[in-house]
Amino acid sequence: MNARILEADVGVVGAGPGGMAAARRLAAAGLQVVVLDEGQRAGGQIFRQLPVGASGHDRIAEPPSHEHGHRLIEHFERAGMDRRHGASVWDARPGRLWFEQGGESWLLRCQKIVLAPGAYDRVVPFPGWTLPGVMTAGALQVMVRGFGVVPGRRALVVGSGPLLLPTVASLVSAGVQVVAALEASSRWRALRALPAVIGNGARRREALWYAKKLLLAGVRLRWGWTVFGCEGDGRVQRAVIGKVDRAGRPRRDTARAIDVDVVGAGFGLVPSVELGLHLGCASRHDAARGGHHLVVDDAQRTSVAGVFAAGEICGIGGAEVAMAEGELAAAAVLHELRGAPIDAALRRAVAAERRAADAMLAAFAPMPGLHELASPDTIVCRCEDVTAQRARAAAALHGSSLRAVKMGCRAGMGPCQARICGPSLQAIANARPDEVMDRPIVQVPLKVVRSETIVDAPRD
Amino acid sequence: MSGRIEGLGERPVVTITFGGRQLAAFEGDTVAMALWADAQVALRQSSRNGAPRGVFCNMGICYECLVIVDGVTVRGCTTLVRDGMVVERGGKP
Secondary structure, three states: OOOEEEEEEEEEEOOOOOHHHHHHHHHHHOOEEEEOOOOOOOOOOOOOOOOOOOHHHOOOOOOHHHHHHHHHHHHHHHHHOOOOOOEEEEEEEEEEEEEEOEEEEEEEEEEEEOOOEEEEEOOOOOOOOOOOOEEEHHHHHHHHHHOOEOOOOOOEEEEEEOOHHHHHHHHHHOOOOEEEEEOOOOHHHHHHHHHHHOOOHHHHHHHHHHHHHHHHHHHOOOEEEEEEEEEEEOOOEEEEEEEEOOOOEHHHHHOOEEEEOEEEEEEEEEOHHHHHHHHOOOOEEHHOOOEEOOOOOOOOOOOOOOOOEEEHOOOOOOOOHHHHHHHHHHHHHHHHOOOOOOOHHHHHHHHHHHHHHHHHHHHOOOOOOHHHHOOOOOEEOOOOOHHHHHHHHHHHHHOHHHHHHHHHOOOOOOOOOOOHHHHHHHHHHHHOOOOOOEEEEEEEOOOOOOHHHHHHOOOO | EEEEEEOOOOEEEEEEOOOOOEEEOOOOOOOHHHHHHHOOOEEEOOOOOOOOOOOOOOOOOOOOOOEEEEEEEEOOOEEEOOOEEEEEOOOOO
């Protein structure tokens, strides 16, 4: 009834670094581009902008690399294209993207699709992680850098990987006391990342910027520590922290309690592959790159004709990788639509950025022992309130595949569709020592939308 | 406990109602962030034991911040405030 149909040469999903880089290049070449982004403003999670009317990002933590990002946002917003924010893509097939925007049902018909949906935080379940005030590291970043809201008075930051530093920096800028910043990886394991940081001018500057920021705030990053649990009446008030061994297993004898009113947890990122898997794109599992990610060729082509991918969906790599891959994906689209040659320098840039990112992330690959943080009655699936114990019982009864565990106890069958529990569900259900999970199971609608959106959707 | 970072420019003020109580927010805020700035951290009750849940991913992934706006269940972190908006705690996702 209220169906609306758009036509374009290219549909780009995501307005983070990868999507912006691809869309800008495509628009500059004269193609008709529609960008679908779930956020309210361009930038994605990494280059989050404050709402329209607010200003003063310089008051909030802005590392040197973000200048690059803000230049890209400016170019992207000046380029002639149809940018649609607040748009959730809930169904797709090659050449077609169905989305909901402002409660309306839309269909985008396009010749090529570029997927750049980004990533989200990996959080390992621990006792008390469902208390209000315990959230992902990314959630804290959005709060401070996206809205200028103060998360609390006393914060605990836990997890693993390079994103802990920006989280601490944002909290410090917001005037929050960071009581503890805990990296689960050991100092020695992290040393493997050092050559990748020192050997790259931009990453070196970035690391020094964060080191100075933490030093001035008096925050010391503790290696080989994590959170054992959180407690509180109606919201988090205390956290128990302690040391972990090299596999991430908690050393209970080291536990101690601290008073906090907000906790940010981020054990790396998970590629947002759902849309790609639904389109039928081939994927592969690589723990250091965040788990399942799409496989692309040397021009960002997925296994499905007309579908390209850039950034975290091809494996976690960070903003610089995403921008390079976005440029290359655009060049490949222009090659297919216009016969334009693909500049070899773009391929070299992608390869170089990927090498640097892989070297860094190898030091922070997921630690299987962290799954021992969950006690039997810890909720694993937050949507359906399924405990670790019930997930284990389901696996014992029905089998250890992701599908069997889901069917057996409803874990992962709520509205988030296992985006939050999926990466750790099998490990916890079977106490499996490895980190190789089954491919996520995806189904339409990929995002929760109004039933009218589905009923009114134009079928072609 | 919470509040706003000072000096980030002026945005028009809107009024929303949460659980029968009026509070001020800024245009461009999401419901979840307006409530957090007002120290409202419990946004829904879990389905089984009624335990409070609040902002978790803040980017539209986890559906923990479900609230009811004008009778429709929505994600608090992806829904922008509107002047006069009536918001209630969400329940089972």
